[in-house]
Amino acid sequence: MKSFIPIKYLFLLIAFMLLTSFYLKSQDAISAKKSISAYKITSPIKIDGKADEVNWQSAEPAKDFSQYYPDNLPIEDQNLKTEVRVLYDDSGLYILARMYDKNPDSIFAQMTSRDNEGVADNFTVRLNPYNDAQQEFVFRVSASGVQFDELYTIDNESDESWDAIWSSAVSKDSKGWIAEIKIPFSAIRFPKSSSNIWSINFMRKVQRSRKVFSWVFIDRSISNTMLFTGSLTGIENISPPTRLFLIPYTSAYYNRFDGKSGTDFKAGADIKWGISDNFTLDAILIPDFGQTAFDDVEFVLGPFEQEFEERRPFFTEGIDLFSKGDLVYTRRIGQISDYFPELGQNDSIIEFPGQANLINALKISGRTSKGLGIGIANAVTEKAEVKIKNLSTNKIRSEIQSPFSNYNIMVIDQRYGKNNSFTFINTNTFRKGNFRDANVSALLSDTYFSDNKYNIKNEVKFSYLNDIKSNNGIWLSTSVGEIKGKHGYSAAIRYVSKDYNINDLGFNYYRNYSDYQLNYNYKLLNSTKIFNSLNININMNSRFNNETKKPEFAGVFVNINSQNKKNNYFGFNFGGNPFTTYDHYEPRQAGRYMKNFRDIFFWFGISPNYNKKFIVEFFPDIYFKEVRGMWGYELNIEPRYRINDKLVLSASIEFEKNYKDYGFAGLENSEIVIGERNQISTENELKVEYNYSPKSASHLVFRHYWTTVEYLDFFTLEGNGDYKDTDLALDENFSYNNWNIDLSWNYWFAPGSQLTFLYRHSIDSFEGKYNSNLYRNIDNLLSQPQSHTVSLRLSYFLDYNTVKKGYKGV
Numbered sequence: 001m002k003s004f005i006p007i008k009y010l011f012l013l014i015a016f017m018l019l020t021s022f023y024l025k026s027q028d029a030i031s032a033k034k035s036i037s038a039y040k041i042t043s044p045i046k047i048d049g050k051a052d053e054v055n056w057q058s059a060e061p062a063k064d065f066s067q068y069y070p071d072n073l074p075i076e077d078q079n080l081k082t083e084v085r086v087l088y089d090d091s092g093l094y095i096l097a098r099m100y101d102k103n104p105d106s107i108f109a110q111m112t113s114r115d116n117e118g119v120a121d122n123f124t125v126r127l128n129p130y131n132d133a134q135q136e137f138v139f140r141v142s143a144s145g146v147q148f149d150e151l152y153t154i155d156n157e158s159d160e161s162w163d164a165i166w167s168s169a170v171s172k173d174s175k176g177w178i179a180e181i182k183i184p185f186s187a188i189r190f191p192k193s194s195s196n197i198w199s200i201n202f203m204r205k206v207q208r209s210r211k212v213f214s215w216v217f218i219d220r221s222i223s224n225t226m227l228f229t230g231s232l233t234g235i236e237n238i239s240p241p242t243r244l245f246l247i248p249y250t251s252a253y254y255n256r257f258d259g260k261s262g263t264d265f266k267a268g269a270d271i272k273w274g275i276s277d278n279f280t281l282d283a284i285l286i287p288d289f290g291q292t293a294f295d296d297v298e299f300v301l302g303p304f305e306q307e308f309e310e311r312r313p314f315f316t317e318g319i320d321l322f323s324k325g326d327l328v329y330t331r332r333i334g335q336i337s338d339y340f341p342e343l344g345q346n347d348s349i350i351e352f353p354g355q356a357n358l359i360n361a362l363k364i365s366g367r368t369s370k371g372l373g374i375g376i377a378n379a380v381t382e383k384a385e386v387k388i389k390n391l392s393t394n395k396i397r398s399e400i401q402s403p404f405s406n407y408n409i410m411v412i413d414q415r416y417g418k419n420n421s422f423t424f425i426n427t428n429t430f431r432k433g434n435f436r437d438a439n440v441s442a443l444l445s446d447t448y449f450s451d452n453k454y455n456i457k458n459e460v461k462f463s464y465l466n467d468i469k470s471n472n473g474i475w476l477s478t479s480v481g482e483i484k485g486k487h488g489y490s491a492a493i494r495y496v497s498k499d500y501n502i503n504d505l506g507f508n509y510y511r512n513y514s515d516y517q518l519n520y521n522y523k524l525l526n527s528t529k530i531f532n533s534l535n536i537n538i539n540m541n542s543r544f545n546n547e548t549k550k551p552e553f554a555g556v557f558v559n560i561n562s563q564n565k566k567n568n569y570f571g572f573n574f575g576g577n578p579f580t581t582y583d584h585y586e587p588r589q590a591g592r593y594m595k596n597f598r599d600i601f602f603w604f605g606i607s608p609n610y611n612k613k614f615i616v617e618f619f620p621d622i623y624f625k626e627v628r629g630m631w632g633y634e635l636n637i638e639p640r641y642r643i644n645d646k647l648v649l650s651a652s653i654e655f656e657k658n659y660k661d662y663g664f665a666g667l668e669n670s671e672i673v674i675g676e677r678n679q680i681s682t683e684n685e686l687k688v689e690y691n692y693s694p695k696s697a698s699h700l701v702f703r704h705y706w707t708t709v710e711y712l713d714f715f716t717l718e719g720n721g722d723y724k725d726t727d728l729a730l731d732e733n734f735s736y737n738n739w740n741i742d743l744s745w746n747y748w749f750a751p752g753s754q755l756t757f758l759y760r761h762s763i764d765s766f767e768g769k770y771n772s773n774l775y776r777n778i779d780n781l782l783s784q785p786q787s788h789t790v791s792l793r794l795s796y797f798l799d800y801n802t803v804k805k806g807y808k809g810v
Helices: 009-022 054-058 774-782 800-809
Strands: 035-037 066-069 082-088 092-100 122-128 135-142 147-153 167-173 176-184 193-206 211-214 230-238 244-257 260-274 279-285 347-351 358-367 372-381 384-390 396-402 405-416 420-431 437-449 454-466 471-482 487-496 513-523 531-545 551-564 569-577 581-583 594-596 599-607 614-625 631-642 647-668 671-693 696-717 723-725 734-750 753-767 787-795
Touching: 035 082, 054 082, 082 193, 082 230, 092 122, 092 193, 122 176, 135 167, 135 176, 244 800, 358 405, 647 696, 696 774, 734 774, 753 774
Parallel strands: 035 230, 551 581
Antiparallel strands: 066 211, 082 092, 092 176, 122 135, 122 193, 135 147, 167 176, 193 211, 193 230, 244 260, 244 787, 260 279, 279 358, 347 384, 358 372, 372 405, 384 396, 405 420, 420 437, 437 454, 454 471, 471 487, 487 513, 513 531, 531 551, 551 569, 569 599, 581 594, 599 614, 614 631, 631 647, 647 671, 671 696, 696 723, 696 734, 734 753, 753 787
């Protein structure tokens, strides 16, 4: 195998990973300078935001908060003092936060849906019962009473889809506002011990000034904020409760498409079970994802498929362990293959599956007191068949589009030294019958040393495909950087072999290349007379094909992001490819490549302060290529009007045009035909959000996407990547439209229990001609068969501890 990085260096890289992982001295967690003791109570606190119980007066306050943003100083703002008290009983932790504010009428309190911070002041609890700087449970409540929770990990990544069941209430008075919180012990994991010392920190955001304060001073020059915590003491003789939750659901659907209608009813359940103090099992029985939000479908001209956001709740919650190494793209689960059946002269497809139904799925994850994280996930999908009718005999036959499939993920992640990790992850896909199987493994190391000033990351990934022809692939990468302080520097090198392929359960675009990167970063740690924040990033990147040795990419890029003293955002990017490069993917044939022309681009963005009721965000960009007349631009305008604290209107208007772009057009007489084309695209989205309360909301989302392509000229691709004039003229012009409307109403009628109504309307149209008139496209779209879906879903949260207590009380 020809490459810039010989395969023998694989063993050197693995040895280097082991060296940096186990022998470099790393920084322990910063010693906690503050401590607060929780006071045990015998009578429960009523969570009403009033804080009038006598027990609160016996609890010592956590005070003297520091500034985190925009100034990073261990000094409290005397006009915005904060005091926090902590109590506990056998069922959970109680927290009272008093946020003083000499201008209480200026407190922002926009009502939003859960997990959406919006334009509002907020208070945050960051809790780690294991006191190991590995993972934090984050609970946040806004001044309007909206809850936000997440799992925060050492990798500075957060799982915002994690939803715990906890209670909160807020109130406002002449002194400021109050947040009262109860975190049940069943909502978190903690070790069984007669006496516990947990790490904790509190944070407060003042929306009008964007100031953020923290109880324990957090040094922003160090990236891992979990190294800066205080100690929570006084919690004694508390045993972890049984963590067993059942969430049964039932749903009903009415569907209508092209004049035909039908109904469907479903029922199932989600199960969450705390196997031990450290590990949790999540399982879904008879899944129902019918109310999942629609995908933002676009027509892809390039050689790669469109990557969609995962919206199914089971596959978005608690995925921090499974996301290691970027090997898992959960949208593969249930995705049908690209197989297309052979059709006879009189055959016609009468039913084509959109996806393979999920039978069930489960995951087990957790971390021991020694920092060992273990994750196991499994999902099973049933076979999907395409139905074909012979129009002469009227016989209907079925062919397997996607077979019965089993998807597995296993992760072992050892954390050590408070800030480092060594990880092994394996994914495999098994398909029943004579279909392709796949197996991917990875070793990862992430090491910090010299007082968290330097960081080294290493990755070794292997892929194996069991197909008609078995293939083995490899990915090697290492990066080293100085990350502490205002100035950061990093260098990275990466090698990816020709047969590296993770697309059975993962997602990767490029392969068979070697990549080299240099990066410089500057970040402002304290505000100036002009800026509250400023970040400058300069990146130099080059990528070469391993076989042809030709450059695929070579560029210099400068990115500037800033926020001024009035909290308005300004951004600016510019860069380009100063060298001729070659595209090894667009020709759609192995071993072939086409010339890319040198280019330059500019982008800037303006986003006014969200505290204003009406703002317009503006994001234009433009590029030019060295060939005359080859250029393009994109304009994105996003107006937003917050009518009041409950009702918000927002829109997104995107317009894009590419002139004389070059791309694959087809094959003629074994010749690769490249087309010169113009493309116009628009994407318009309108959102109406009305939040009645923290527990009830209505949302309307409308999206229309349209693109049309006109081919101007055609060329045949030569062996050296150049273009040769040809008399060929392919009919490849087209127009594509996609239209979606979602109208939803959600009501959380009890903790963890939800009633959801959804109306969905969708239309697709494809026209084999260039149509640059938007209104004619919409007319054609509305004449197509339309899909209407009305659904109602009821889910109810059952906690074993509550049910058991109620049963004993009978």
